[in-house]
Amino acid sequence: MAAEKYQIDHIVSRLGEKIKNMRTERRLSLKDLANKSGISAAAIHKIESNGITPTITTMMKISDALGKKVSHFIEEKVEDSDVVFVSAKDREPILTFKKGLELQGISAKKYGDFIMTAAYSVLEVGASSGKKPMKHRGEELVYCISGRVEFQVYDKTYTIGPGDSIHFRTLLEHKWKNVGQSKAKLLWILAVPPS
Numbered sequence: 001m002a003a004e005k006y007q008i009d010h011i012v013s014r015l016g017e018k019i020k021n022m023r024t025e026r027r028l029s030l031k032d033l034a035n036k037s038g039i040s041a042a043a044i045h046k047i048e049s050n051g052i053t054p055t056i057t058t059m060m061k062i063s064d065a066l067g068k069k070v071s072h073f074i075e076e077k078v079e080d081s082d083v084v085f086v087s088a089k090d091r092e093p094i095l096t097f098k099k100g101l102e103l104q105g106i107s108a109k110k111y112g113d114f115i116m117t118a119a120y121s122v123l124e125v126g127a128s129s130g131k132k133p134m135k136h137r138g139e140e141l142v143y144c145i146s147g148r149v150e151f152q153v154y155d156k157t158y159t160i161g162p163g164d165s166i167h168f169r170t171l172l173e174h175k176w177k178n179v180g181q182s183k184a185k186l187l188w189i190l191a192v193p194p195s
Contacts, residue, residue, distance in 0.1 A: 012053055018073045020048040022066050037065035084108040094119055100127025121186040123178040133173035138192035141167040147184025151176045
């Protein structure tokens with residue numbers, strides 16, 4: 001029973017996302033879909049952001065306006081883009097302009113398919129992010145495999161070594177530097193929530 005409830009909750013929680021994806025694929029604004037479906041733009045926005053759960057009548061009107069059956073939004077199927085496998089031998093380099101930093105992708109190649117992106121990182125001795133701190137949307141989680149790396153986040157400094165990790169909001173000014181005597185190897189994860 002608990003599994004069935006989870007399945008229903010999961011399906012309902014994805015309705016808004018599926019409607020929004022279909023609407024944007026068809027290059028329809030909220031107003032366009034409102035005009036086609038007879039449902040207000042405000043209500044569609046609330047449905048897309050999971051603020052309200054649509055009634056079956058509302059779903060039928062929106063589905064019809066998008067040229068799909070209601071079942072399209074309710075059926076759960078795994079797309080090829082839902083699972084990405086990267087073998088160690090097939091890691092692709094990620095372009096970076098930071099001197100002494102080598103990145104290999106271990107997550108989905110196309111940024112934006114998932115909320116997270118990750119890389120296996122090697123930092124040369126003395127390599128750094130530069131004099132100027134960085135600041136951007138999202139969160140970073142860095143796990144140290146080997147070496148010693150210093151992170152400055154806002155006004156505090158942290159040094160991570162093997163087995164240590166640091167997780168921070170990237171809206172805080174931050175920078176990093178390999179302060180060890182050898183190359184540092186890191187698992188670097190960036191998560192950027194949808195805007």
